[in-house]
Amino acid sequence: xxxxxxxxxxxxxxxxxxxxxxxxxxxxxxxxxxDAKVIAIQYSATATAIGMVALVLxxxxxxxxxxxxxxxxxxxxxxxxxxxxxxxxMVIYLLTALFLGGFGNYLIPLMVGARDMVFPYVNMLSxxxxxxxxxxxxxxxxxxxxxxxxxxxxxxxxxxxxGTPGGQDWGIILMLVSLILFIIGFTMGGLNYVxxxxxxxxRGMTLMRLPLTVWGIFTATVMALLAFPxxxxxxxxxLFDRALxxxxxxxxxxxxxxxxxxxxxxxxxxxxLFWFFGHPEVYIVALPAxxxxxxxxxxxxxxxxxxxxxxxxxxVGIGALSFVVWAHHMYVSGMHPYFGFFFATTTLIIxxxxxxxxxxxxxxxxxxxxxxxxxxxxxxxxxxxxVNGGLTGLFLGNVVVDVPLSDTMFVVAHxxxxxxxxxxxxxxxxxxxxxxxxxxxxxxxxxxxxxxWVTFLGAYLIFFPMHYIGLMGVPRxxxxxxxxxxxxxxxHDLNSFISIMAFLVGFAQVVFLxxxxxxxxxxxxxxxxxxxxTTLEWQTPQTPPAHGNFGKELPIVYRWAYDYSxxxxxxxFIPQNMPGSFxxxxxxx
Amino acid sequence: xxxxxxxHTGQAQPRPAGLQGVAADWSSDQRAFKNVSWGKAMMWIFxxxxxxxxxxxxxxxxxxxxxxxxxWPNPSEVFALHIGGSNIPLILIAIMTFVLISSSGTMAxxxxxxxxxxxxxxxxxxxxxxxLGATFVGMQAFEWTKLITEGVRPWGNPWGAAQFGxxxxxxxxxxxxxxxxxxxxxxIVARKVWRGDYETGRPGFFTSxxxxxxxxxxxxxxxxxVDLVWxxxxxxxYLW
Numbered sequence: 001x002x003x004x005x006x007x008x009x010x011x012x013x014x015x016x017x018x019x020x021x022x023x024x025x026x027x028x029x030x031x032x033x034x035d036a037k038v039i040a041i042q043y044s045a046t047a048t049a050i051g052m053v054a055l056v057l058x059x060x061x062x063x064x065x066x067x068x069x070x071x072x073x074x075x076x077x078x079x080x081x082x083x084x085x086x087x088x089x090m091v092i093y094l095l096t097a098l099f100l101g102g103f104g105n106y107l108i109p110l111m112v113g114a115r116d117m118v119f120p121y122v123n124m125l126s127x128x129x130x131x132x133x134x135x136x137x138x139x140x141x142x143x144x145x146x147x148x149x150x151x152x153x154x155x156x157x158x159x160x161x162x163g164t165p166g167g168q169d170w171g172i173i174l175m176l177v178s179l180i181l182f183i184i185g186f187t188m189g190g191l192n193y194v195x196x197x198x199x200x201x202x203r204g205m206t207l208m209r210l211p212l213t214v215w216g217i218f219t220a221t222v223m224a225l226l227a228f229p230x231x232x233x234x235x236x237x238x239l240f241d242r243a244l245x246x247x248x249x250x251x252x253x254x255x256x257x258x259x260x261x262x263x264x265x266x267x268x269x270x271x272x273l274f275w276f277f278g279h280p281e282v283y284i285v286a287l288p289a290x291x292x293x294x295x296x297x298x299x300x301x302x303x304x305x306x307x308x309x310x311x312x313x314x315x316v317g318i319g320a321l322s323f324v325v326w327a328h329h330m331y332v333s334g335m336h337p338y339f340g341f342f343f344a345t346t347t348l349i350i351x352x353x354x355x356x357x358x359x360x361x362x363x364x365x366x367x368x369x370x371x372x373x374x375x376x377x378x379x380x381x382x383x384x385x386x387v388n389g390g391l392t393g394l395f396l397g398n399v400v401v402d403v404p405l406s407d408t409m410f411v412v413a414h415x416x417x418x419x420x421x422x423x424x425x426x427x428x429x430x431x432x433x434x435x436x437x438x439x440x441x442x443x444x445x446x447x448x449x450x451x452x453w454v455t456f457l458g459a460y461l462i463f464f465p466m467h468y469i470g471l472m473g474v475p476r477x478x479x480x481x482x483x484x485x486x487x488x489x490x491x492h493d494l495n496s497f498i499s500i501m502a503f504l505v506g507f508a509q510v511v512f513l514x515x516x517x518x519x520x521x522x523x524x525x526x527x528x529x530x531x532x533x534t535t536l537e538w539q540t541p542q543t544p545p546a547h548g549n550f551g552k553e554l555p556i557v558y559r560w561a562y563d564y565s566x567x568x569x570x571x572x573f574i575p576q577n578m579p580g581s582f583x584x585x586x587x588x589x
Numbered sequence: 590x591x592x593x594x595x596x597h598t599g600q601a602q603p604r605p606a607g608l609q610g611v612a613a614d615w616s617s618d619q620r621a622f623k624n625v626s627w628g629k630a631m632m633w634i635f636x637x638x639x640x641x642x643x644x645x646x647x648x649x650x651x652x653x654x655x656x657x658x659x660x661w662p663n664p665s666e667v668f669a670l671h672i673g674g675s676n677i678p679l680i681l682i683a684i685m686t687f688v689l690i691s692s693s694g695t696m697a698x699x700x701x702x703x704x705x706x707x708x709x710x711x712x713x714x715x716x717x718x719x720x721l722g723a724t725f726v727g728m729q730a731f732e733w734t735k736l737i738t739e740g741v742r743p744w745g746n747p748w749g750a751a752q753f754g755x756x757x758x759x760x761x762x763x764x765x766x767x768x769x770x771x772x773x774x775x776x777i778v779a780r781k782v783w784r785g786d787y788e789t790g791r792p793g794f795f796t797s798x799x800x801x802x803x804x805x806x807x808x809x810x811x812x813x814x815v816d817l818v819w820x821x822x823x824x825x826x827y828l829w
Contacts, residue, residue: 011619014619021797021798187638190638191635199625202618205618230641233649244755246755261744264751265653266653557618
């Protein structure tokens, strides 16, 4: 059956081997490292640490909402500060940084068969600027007046006015500076990811042989490079409004009975800029999750991904479409109704490629040899959660349905399901999947089962009731719901129930963190390829991969990433770098 | 004419021309842009991202200008210089534009000589480019000073919409920062060329990696981009 393809059919190498920087000391090896794998771990650790802060902030909010009046230290101002910092940290400093800076750095060079990112020095700078951005953000907790309480969308004019916490203190300034730094740092990393995928693949690795993980991260990075500029500009302009007294976003306005110096600016302009970034941002987080989950499902169901090419084009299509839907976040901003019509249409069109992806995941599972490993459990949970969150997205994408639901808890429940819980589930699945490659040991299975079930079921117990409360008309961003006439007595009980569940799910994450640390020393030895996976990162000579990833010779790729259960093959997986043809591979010609 | 792909082994591979060539490149392994080095690809993608930054700045400025209900100061009058008894509109801006466009010419020549490994001429032309760039920034500083003494501030000006001053300082300031960074890096690369770093393979101070003459061209890409952006600022801010 096996006939070896002669090696000379693989095109010759087009570029010389890259010049690696070999560290001389502990400092340059582990701290100021230029190795993408170390940078990835630095990114992940920093993002996780700041993410824990955001988790605690969400507990504070739920304490206040579930048991109003019990905790004196949660003043209305503090509540708004918690909301703002929770949202901004989770979306930007955790999800974006972890998917692109963490998984991107670790997986891209390994999966495309490169020794490292193309510009390791710039890559290192990217992390340190990200760290600086995080430190500036954290410093706002200790600044006079505390962090900003403008809501994570930072809408002017209120974001820089006296009534808003941090508006006339340091809070908003530090937030804007931190965002600007984040964008500069991200751009340095992002350029690396894009060029590495486009220009530094190994021999035989065509774009249509890339694992979908790489496609997801690559497309998300391209989008981020085009979307973050809008946020950058919005931040610079608001910083000037606050610090120099310009009026880009500030209309003529009366504050505490006094006419302010501002006048003639447009708050709507900020909304346009913010959401031109903000909507692609949703997919910057979602696309890497889509890619990773495709690989998890294929590997753990021992089947090739269904419709690989369709999956790639769906990722690219979603990426492109997401740049023309931003104003669906602004239906109630008073913009022209025809705009609403246009943006509702484009929004609903996105459902088409997204549905293609969901069908293909399900069809990949169909008649697969499904192993219910922890990564697979998280992947399955993701599909369910994403479909749930996506369906409420159809409600909110329509102008007439969105108007009454806008700014209710329904919106909160929707986006937490679709871009909070769903990507986080993929992150967990991915960590359980690739932890053996990073450390050489498996994560503890029992703790993993506990973590999965509490997180998955708990997330539903938190956010399903929240949809219901939102449908009643309970508004979001209110720090006390006690005198809410739209809420029935039982809904108040439900509200306390949500809070209790939030604590439970939060504590389950402590178990996960403990597992991460405990298994480094006590986990089961994993070997090089514990999941019997095809992609290149599992074929490295050492585990964890050494500096330079692939020993003396770079691997040569002979096939796509999804040759699982190929009829006629000896094993139920054929690594990408194994030569030979095996007859019935489903690789698209 | 059929293109070829250069390979590390020295033998060039034939490639189909035209659209088929593009399709062949994108479905090939290793590189999507054949014969484009990593550094050049990175600079192009950075410039694409930077285009969005300037695009957002200019669109925001245009929104402010179109939606303000206060008259917008007339650029022809504001940016006029009193020379020889008469006000000449936009004369300083015209000279600045001429200087910057000329610097693109010297930059292009530097790239050409760089690929001929003519160290002396390359370095001199790059320094000349940097000098023209510095002249541009100097004239911009003069323009800022003039406007500030006339009472233009980010938060207001004597003639009309406050957004005039804020947009002006923000956009020209951001562009001027780009030019300044360009000048600094031009000097750094010129020094490396002059010293022969690209021939001796001397490692960089920060990166510990060897550089190549291609750095001159990558520097040139950035410099031409900054020029191009200025043309748009000139058209949308001063001529409108």
